[in-house]
Amino acid sequence: MPTKTFFNLPEEKHDKLMRAIKQEFSRVPFSQVSVNKIIQVAQIPRGSFYQYFKNKTDVLEYILRDYRAQMRARIQQSIETHRGDIFALMSDILDFTIELGSSRDMGAFIKHLFSDMKVNSGFYIDFVRNSKSDFQETFMNRIDLEILNISDTRELKNMLEILVTITQRTAVRFFAGMYDADSVRRQYQEKLMLLKRGFLKERNICACCK
Amino acid sequence: MPTKTFFNLPEEKHDKLMRAIKQEFSRVPFSQVSVNKIIQVAQIPRGSFYQYFKNKTDVLEYILRDYRAQMRARIQQSIETHRGDIFALMSDILDFTIELGSSRDMGAFIKHLFSDMKVNSGFYIDFVRNSKSDFQETFMNRIDLEILNISDTRELKNMLEILVTITQRTAVRFFAGMYDADSVRRQYQEKLMLLKRGFLKERNICACCK
DNA sequence: TTGTTATATGACACCCTGTCATATATAATT
DNA sequence: AATTATATATGACAGGGTGTCATATAACAA
Numbered sequence: 174m175p176t177k178t179f180f181n182l183p184e185e186k187h188d189k190l191m192r193a194i195k196q197e198f199s200r201v202p203f204s205q206v207s208v209n210k211i212i213q214v215a216q217i218p219r220g221s222f223y224q225y226f227k228n229k230t231d232v233l234e235y236i237l238r239d240y241r242a243q244m245r246a247r248i249q250q251s252i253e254t255h256r257g258d259i260f261a262l263m264s265d266i267l268d269f270t271i272e273l274g275s276s277r278d279m280g281a282f283i284k285h286l287f288s289d290m291k292v293n294s295g296f297y298i299d300f301v302r303n304s305k306s307d308f309q310e311t312f313m314n315r316i317d318l319e320i321l322n323i324s325d326t327r328e329l330k331n332m333l334e335i336l337v338t339i340t341q342r343t344a345v346r347f348f349a350g351m352y353d354a355d356s357v358r359r360q361y362q363e364k365l366m367l368l369k370r371g372f373l374k375e376r377n378i379c380a381c382c383k
Numbered sequence: 384m385p386t387k388t389f390f391n392l393p394e395e396k397h398d399k400l401m402r403a404i405k406q407e408f409s410r411v412p413f414s415q416v417s418v419n420k421i422i423q424v425a426q427i428p429r430g431s432f433y434q435y436f437k438n439k440t441d442v443l444e445y446i447l448r449d450y451r452a453q454m455r456a457r458i459q460q461s462i463e464t465h466r467g468d469i470f471a472l473m474s475d476i477l478d479f480t481i482e483l484g485s486s487r488d489m490g491a492f493i494k495h496l497f498s499d500m501k502v503n504s505g506f507y508i509d510f511v512r513n514s515k516s517d518f519q520e521t522f523m524n525r526i527d528l529e530i531l532n533i534s535d536t537r538e539l540k541n542m543l544e545i546l547v548t549i550t551q552r553t554a555v556r557f558f559a560g561m562y563d564a565d566s567v568r569r570q571y572q573e574k575l576m577l578l579k580r581g582f583l584k585e586r587n588i589c590a591c592c593k
Numbered sequence: 594t595t596g597t598t599a600t601a602t603g604a605c606a607c608c609c610t611g612t613c614a615t616a617t618a619t620a621a622t623t
Numbered sequence: 624a625a626t627t628a629t630a631t632a633t634g635a636c637a638g639g640g641t642g643t644c645a646t647a648t649a650a651c652a653a
Contacts, residue, residue: 178631204414209609220633223611322580331574338552339545364541368578370532388600419640430602433642594653601648609640617632623625 175235179225190215190225194232199281202289203233240283244269248312257317259333260365263340267361270344271354287348339364385445389435400425400435404442409491412499413443450493454479458522467527469543470575473550477571480554481564497558549574 182190193215197206206229212222226232247269248262255261274283313333323329340361347357392400403425407416416439422432436442457479458472465471484493523543533539550571557567 181630207609208611218633219610219635220612221631224631224633228611327573328577331570331577335545335549335574335577338548342548360541363537364545367538367541367545370580391599417640418642428602429604429641430643431600434600434602438642597650597652599648599650602644602646604645605643607641607643610638612636613633614635615633617630619628619630621626621628623627 175225175231182225186217190217194236195282198233198236198285202285203229204289206232236282237286240273240279240286243273245311252312252315257315258320259316259336260369262312263336264361264365267340267343267358271347271357274344274348275354284348287345335368339368385435385441392435396427400427404446405492408443408446408495412495413439414499416442446492447496450483450489450496453483455521462522462525467525468530469526469546470579472522473546474571474575477550477553477568481557481567484554484558485564494558497555545578549578 179187190211193211196214197211200210201207208219208222208229212219226235244266248266251262251265255265270283270287274280274287276283313329316329318329321329321332323332343357343361343364346352347354352360389397400421403421406424407421410420411417418429418432418439422429436445454476458476461472461475465475480493480497484490484497486493523539526539528539531539531542533542553567553571553574556562557564562570
């Protein structure tokens with residue numbers, strides 16, 4: 174997180190810096206983000222930057238608060254709308270990610286975020302951990318278990334991990350430019366179908382089991 | 384791939400260089416690998432290195448041929464042994480990855496490979512694409528479809544993608560040091576169980592459907 | 594012996610990051 | 624008002640990296 178000094182910054186200076194930061198994070202993937210470029214565009218001296226942020230990662234963390242907040246709100250809304258249907262929720266998460274990544278504002282940034290993120294950087298682990306605890310605390314107990322073929326918490330946790338992993342991978346594929354939004358969505362639904370056949374207690378292929 | 388010049392190198396020089404390279408790739412994750420360090424250890428001038436390799440990635444690609452070859456052989460063997468049981472095959476792949484990553488020889492290297500790899504670097508995409516085509520060409524038609532609840536090639540492809548994704552993620556977790564080998568294996572088997580309930584045509588929870 | 598092609602070499606230009614001693618405000622206290 | 628603390632600003636500097644290129648040298652062919 175940025176230093177106290179950063180938060181005390183006069184609005185004008187703060188905004189100029191943030192604009193430069195967003196520009197740089199949209200220009201190139203994270204690993205290539207250059208503090209030099211940022212300070213050059215923001216017209217602040219090198220020393221100042223390091224007075225505000227510990228390093229690049231610190232900046233990323235700060236920017237991501239937006240993204241995370243938006244995502245959380247969206248999830249909240251989705252889970253209400255679909256009354257605890259985890260599959261509908263995951264589809265919404267994918268949709269929102271695609272949507273956000275196609276937006277003029279954060280598009281390039283989100284795209285770089287997904288495509289350049291290291292599988293296992295310290296940051297990524299934290300991000301996943303945070304998302305997970307967010308998710309578990311807020312939503313896990315609101316999932317409708319009635320329709321699921323799940324007998325204990327351990328199984329539920331496993332199921333969620335599978336779903337999150339597949340959803341994430343699907344988003345990555347989209348941002349890698351391997352497929353367009355529609356193909357990605359279609360493929361995702363097909364995969365959900367496959368998974369459902371196991372996850373759902375009531376399966377249409379076996380009416381006698383109801 | 385390395386240049387012709389590299390392959391013409393006298394054995395002694397070649398080996399010294401390769402030893403330096405492996406040492407460096409074991410020291411730090413790929414993103415931190417330093418050509419400087421390599422040439423220093425191998426005692427060759429900077430210019431020579433660039434006579435042999437285009438860049439770091441070029442080196443990685445070359446090293447990986449070993450890994451890929453070993454994996455291919457292992458898969459080949461496994462698919463014979465288990466007579467097309469895709470789940471047993473995936474378990475074997477995970478086991479082999481864990482095993483290789485725990486070995487004295489390539490351990491550190493494999494560990495770094497998994498933990499630092501960018502989700503979507505050009506290299507990674509190629510790697511996955513190659514693995515996939517290897518996989519599909521060689522093994523896809525040897526999978527025993529009789530036990531699977533799969534009706535067409537498209538579904539089969541989706542199923543495989545899910546399995547590969549989950550297996551990969553599991554390996555990443557292991558290499559991130561989040562869990563030890565046994566926990567990882569146990570969790571993986573639990574997940575396979577969940578997936579099987581859907582993938583398998585004959586399910587133990589529903590004897591009447593056989 | 595001379596011309597040709599393959600290989601070797603390290604100085605160079607250019608990029609980057611994080612730190613630190615020093616300078617300058619701003620606020621607090623006598 | 625003068626002095627002392629405290630917060631912020633600054634850019635030169637040390638140390639690390641990459642890829643290239645003109646030039647030197649070796650190997651081979653005519």
